[in-house]
Amino acid sequence: MQQGRIVRGIAGFYYVKLDDGSIVECKARGKFRRDKLSPIVGDNVIVEKIDDEKGVIDSILPRKNELIRPQVSNIDQAILVFALKDPDISLEVLDRVLVLTEYNNIDAVICFNKCDLDVDNKFDYLSKIYSSIGYKVIKTNGKTGEGIEEIKKILKNKTTVFAGPSGVGKSTIFNKVQNKVIMQTGEISKKVSRGKHTTRHAELIDIDDNTYLVDTPGFSLIDLSFIEIEELQNYFREFNEYSSECRFTSCLHFKERDCMIKNKVEEGVISKDRYDNYIKFLTELQQNRRY
Numbered sequence: 001m002q003q004g005r006i007v008r009g010i011a012g013f014y015y016v017k018l019d020d021g022s023i024v025e026c027k028a029r030g031k032f033r034r035d036k037l038s039p040i041v042g043d044n045v046i047v048e049k050i051d052d053e054k055g056v057i058d059s060i061l062p063r064k065n066e067l068i069r070p071q072v073s074n075i076d077q078a079i080l081v082f083a084l085k086d087p088d089i090s091l092e093v094l095d096r097v098l099v100l101t102e103y104n105n106i107d108a109v110i111c112f113n114k115c116d117l118d119v120d121n122k123f124d125y126l127s128k129i130y131s132s133i134g135y136k137v138i139k140t141n142g143k144t145g146e147g148i149e150e151i152k153k154i155l156k157n158k159t160t161v162f163a164g165p166s167g168v169g170k171s172t173i174f175n176k177v178q179n180k181v182i183m184q185t186g187e188i189s190k191k192v193s194r195g196k197h198t199t200r201h202a203e204l205i206d207i208d209d210n211t212y213l214v215d216t217p218g219f220s221l222i223d224l225s226f227i228e229i230e231e232l233q234n235y236f237r238e239f240n241e242y243s244s245e246c247r248f249t250s251c252l253h254f255k256e257r258d259c260m261i262k263n264k265v266e267e268g269v270i271s272k273d274r275y276d277n278y279i280k281f282l283t284e285l286q287q288n289r290r291y
């Protein structure tokens, strides 16, 4: 038996990269079907080799996390790409995605791209908000390559997914940090070439020892409706150190009296933009529960 990682899956075949670097084509044992558990790309698995090229997946090691779209497991970090301009940045979308990364136990690195278009110093304002609460923030220019070396360093020994709205430069950056796979850039060519292929599964691209990129951008669904109302606050990391000081232990930091989170927003310690998004998501969840 040998351990490895599923890097690709096609129609019931799994391509497993073994610890010695070789790739074997595997089928999964029948027991997985009975247990209604399917191996997915990203899984760490135990393989019984049949010969040099073929094997059988015998078991799946516990998953650290699992994304639905793209379907892939054991993601260490997400590089969240946003453009400072063109398209304009939506902090609501950024905060939504950050709730998802926190929920999934994925480290988030925020990449503010198109810094050449940053005419009103948005970068300084934004990087202050997000780096002060512990997120790594990188300023990039997909055209000149500024910030690319910093991203490359962060990728080492991790499995990374790129995420972000359309047109922000994800593919441009992706192509600059590795040269194994070329992602199409620019809107028009993409719209034509995509959509014809049926289910396209995510793949892991190994760009270095123990260093993988997911070839498909993540978090296209930023629906938070599955999150429990009381738990939402846990995914706003800067709330954690103060929430125990609220008068009510079950404080949602909304309409309650003597709320330390609201005090900290007033003092300017917690970003008002972030708090407002929290309230927005909270009311959304409360409204959903009513129907």
Ligand SMILES: Nc1nc2c(ncn2[C@@H]2O[C@H](COP(=O)(O)OP(=O)(O)OP(=O)(O)O)[C@@H](O)[C@H]2O)c(=O)[nH]1
Pocket: 113, 114, 115, 116, 117, 140, 141, 142, 143, 144, 164, 165, 166, 167, 168, 169, 170, 171, 172, 173, 184, 185, 186, 187, 190
């Ligand atoms: N001015 C400027 N343009 C950039 C920069 N990075 C990328 N672009 C341009 O922005 C456009 C969109 O870039 P893509 O890399 O295709 O964006 P994407 O995020 O992959 O887009 P989707 O595939 O729609 O999700 C292209 O025309 C790029 O040339 C940058 O730093 N500055």
Ligand SMILES: [Zn+2]
Pocket: 243, 246, 247, 251, 252, 253, 254, 256, 258, 259, 260, 261, 262
């Ligand atoms: Zn409170």
